Amino acid sequence: MEWQWQHSTLPSVQACRRSALPGSAVALTMDTAGKAKARGVRTCGSVWACPMCSGSVWAERAQELAHLLRAAHAHGLQVAFITLTMRHHKRNKLAPMWDCQAKALEHALGVGSRDVRELRDELGVVGIVRRTEATYGTNGWHLHPHLLVFAEAGDLDGFTALGNAMFDTWSDYLAKQKRSRPVRKYGLNVKVLDISDAEEAAAGYVTLAGSFHAAAELTASHGKSARKGNRTTWDLLDDAMAGDADAAARWAEWEQASKGRRAWDNRSAALRELAAEQLEELGEAPEEPDAVATLSQHAWKMVCRCQSPGELLTTAEAAYRHGIARSKGDHYEGLLVAHRAVVTLLQAWSIWPPGYSSPAATPPLGTVARARAGPGHPTDDDTVAAFASHRQVANARAPLFADPARGCRAVAGARQRGGGEAA
16 A cells, blocks of 8 residues: 555545544454454545455455345346457557447447347346456456346346347447457357355356356456456556556556446346345344454554554464464464564554553453463463553653654654664
């Protein structure tokens, strides 16, 4: 995030996670999967241009899709995966190409074709979930929509006929817009998904002319690897952060072209009702992550201005994994080790302002973890006590730490004087 704070062309991304919400402290939390997050901070919510927000949003979308696939199986629906692609060239600019693709897709879904509408009625199409995937390669930007078609009476022949009708309309519209007409062999892909095992279809692989993972394929724009030498947008960001000027230019183009566009489209009320019904039947409640540490608003601002929030989170995750491995899977032991690592790192940065709250006061860390600690094993209270003297020093510096800018200058000055310790 630090690179994007300085180089992003979007003000919302530049400000993402750099400050706390009004009247809120920043909580560093850890879930049972070992993923650390900072909660209580302002976020941009961009699924296209922010890797942090994108990961969170697409994780929710994957769960939504998993519920939808289970509901489709329960109601006897058939599901097909259809991909349409358009030809592209190095000279094509992303924004106008995306505009053209969006309009072509609307026509392909039935706006511009009676054949498509009749086939949708014949198959009993309940709804279509769609999203756009983008990569960049030697021939420039490559955009293509992924569609999941839910139907009451679909089979391979029926879905193939629907896909061909969509492709014809898609191709005709692109040609009218003076775009190169796509070739059916490369521009259309139709697969019928086997969702007889709903859990496997949502979380595993469905094999039909190759491996296919429905939930992952449709929601994996975050963290997905491109094929045949093409780079995903996140690959472009990685290269830009490594100093690739061309990748930085392409990333800037991506930010501007993707701004305000839909990343996930499920407009069908029937599909939303199916997913809600399935979620209600399962009675699943979202898992609440456990607190590792809590920072005041000033402390978080100092971390963002002078240090690295990413390093703080990755340190907590690495320490959590170490604690889990050492304790053979004890989540609460992992939390304790993560807490000690975060405290140590903050101490090394000389960031320990008044108002820092220890997780010793928040269950289950202060109750379950203490009960599980063996003889001679440091508990969370011992951890807090070990840094009590440092907290007293921090309290004595309250006027300094109340001003993050002054705190940054003090830390930098102490490092220049040698030893890396705060004066």
